[in-house]
Amino acid sequence: YGSTRPERILAEVKSKATRGDARSVVDTIDQYCRHQEWAMNVGDEKGTILDSIVCEVKPRAMLELGTYCGYSAVRIASLLPPNSRLITMEFNPVFAAIARQVIAWAGVEDKVVLIEGPSGDWIPKMKKEFGLTSFDLVFLDHWKDCYLPDTKLMEECGLLRTGSILVADNVICPGAPDYLEYVRGSPRYESKYFRSHLEYTRVEDGIEKSVFLG
Numbered sequence: 517y518g519s520t521r522p523e524r525i526l527a528e529v530k531s532k533a534t535r536g537d538a539r540s541v542v543d544t545i546d547q548y549c550r551h552q553e554w555a556m557n558v559g560d561e562k563g564t565i566l567d568s569i570v571c572e573v574k575p576r577a578m579l580e581l582g583t584y585c586g587y588s589a590v591r592i593a594s595l596l597p598p599n600s601r602l603i604t605m606e607f608n609p610v611f612a613a614i615a616r617q618v619i620a621w622a623g624v625e626d627k628v629v630l631i632e633g634p635s636g637d638w639i640p641k642m643k644k645e646f647g648l649t650s651f652d653l654v655f656l657d658h659w660k661d662c663y664l665p666d667t668k669l670m671e672e673c674g675l676l677r678t679g680s681i682l683v684a685d686n687v688i689c690p691g692a693p694d695y696l697e698y699v700r701g702s703p704r705y706e707s708k709y710f711r712s713h714l715e716y717t718r719v720e721d722g723i724e725k726s727v728f729l730g
């Protein structure tokens with residue numbers, strides 16, 4: 517029977533990465549996706565940019581849209597201060613099932629809450645469901661044409677406060693042009709582009725960091 521790419525990534529993690537060692541899980545996935553088969557993880561190069569922002573912000577409450585295999589959830593969770601939480605949202609139940617196992621293997625399950633479903637359905641429920649006031653940091657890595665509508669939805673639902681930071685992957689490849697135009701053109705955001713490459717390739721891509729000014 518044919519396994520899926522996420523299943524092959526999980527198998528690689530279980531056979532090569534040290535259980536409970538988040539760093540080795542991240543490195544194992546990067547090795548596999550660079551040398552065996554490409555996959556849409558944020559990757560090592562853009563991951564380093566994401567790491568520096570997470571370390572700078574030290575978020576108490578963080579949201580990730582688009583979990584996939586859990587690579588960035590593990591990366592982020594390993595950097596979170598004590599009693600901080602990452603809520604990560606995945607639409608695809610197959611991806612979510614794999615991500616739960618990758619997150620558990622890395623030993624960061626006590627910092628990560630994985631929820632399944634479309635972002636548009638969940639965002640309006642977040643405050644009540646999780647008893648939170650706002651997110652300190654949001655990592656957008658789901659459908660690229662959902663970045664803008666979901667950002668507007670988060671604004672409307674009061675999930676962003678003055679100083680909340682949005683970090684968006686793939687703003688060049690595959691691209692999120694309407695999102696870029698919005699955060700760069702709006703007086704309510706201070707935006708900065710970090711030039712990089714599409715994970716595991718030499719194709720240009722980048723991360724956009726946008727501070728919500730309220």
Ligand SMILES: Nc1ncnc2c1ncn2CCOCCNC(=O)c1cc(-c2ccc(F)cc2)cc(O)c1O
Nearest residue numbers: 556582583605606607633634635657658659686689690
């Ligand atoms: N909770 C939710 N609500 C709604 N939708 C949701 C969701 N959770 C997931 N989804 C669905 C979308 O999930 C995956 C999104 N990510 C990408 O598509 C992606 C694609 C490439 C790529 C592919 C091919 C190339 F040739 C070049 C680049 C690279 C990347 O780094 C990407 O991140």
Ligand SMILES: [Mg+2]
Nearest residue numbers: 558657685686
């Ligand atoms: Mg991405």
